[in-house]
Amino acid sequence: MKKTILLNLLMLIVIMSYGQSGFYDFVVKDIEGKDFKLSSLKGKKVLVVNTASKCGLTPQYKQLEELYKTYGGEQFVIIGFPANNFANQEPGSNEDIMEFCEKNYGVTFPMMEKVxxxxDDICPLYQWLTQKSKNGKMDSKVSWxxxxxxxxxxxxxxDVVEPKVKPDDVRIVGWLRN
Incomplete structure (x- = not known):
């Protein structure tokens, strides 16, 4: 009897975990359309941020770049995901976005294609980021x-850090220093 219960429990665990992806299982497209394997980031802290070129928060690109220059490298990376989900604030093509980021903010951290x-059309990585059933930590909603x-x-x-919290906030810098 105990053996049957244990076997059934083990099968349930296998069924529940089947198909679950971890952060490193994702392959996304960079802003130039090339595959970017998140597994290449193993061993690094990663800040994932959804960006927009025509937003009141767009100046955060400058702070993100400063954070990347200060802490980026072997132990930390920022990956930006342009998105046009809020008030049509990222209407441009990937090429337009890349040009804007380089020209106006000197962005050198990896930028991905617009997602x-x-x-209903949320990209798989953001499904993982926002659903506790997938990430095992928490549910969240991208608010801006x-x-x-x-x-x-x-x-x-x-953790999830709200849009208005600047990239150089003690909450983020403290996490990087630990």
Whole structure:
């Protein structure tokens, strides 16, 4: 009897975990359309941020770049995901976005292709970031441009930082220094 219960429990665990993806399982497209394997970020802290070029928070690109220059490298990376989900504030093509970021903010951290971060067409990575059933940590909702997701060196979601919180905030810098 105990053996049957244990076997059934084990099968249930296998069924529940089947198909579940972790952060490192995703392959996204960079802004130039090339595959970008998130597994290449193993061992680094990662800040995932949805961006927009025509938003009141767009100046955060400058702070993100400064954060990347200060802490980026072997132990930390920022990956930006342009999204047009809020008030049509990212209407341009990937090429337009890349040019805007380089020209206006000197962005050197990796930028990905434009995606949807909410709604029926939400991209798979943002499904993972926003659903506890997928990330194992918490449910969240992308409330606006420049929402930040903190991922630890093992690919676990650690926290969500609201859009208006600047990238150089003690909450983010403290996490990077630990």
């Amino acid at each position: 949807s971060v909410k709604g 441009n420049f929402q930040k997701y903190l991922i630890d060196e093992e690919g676990n979601l650690v």
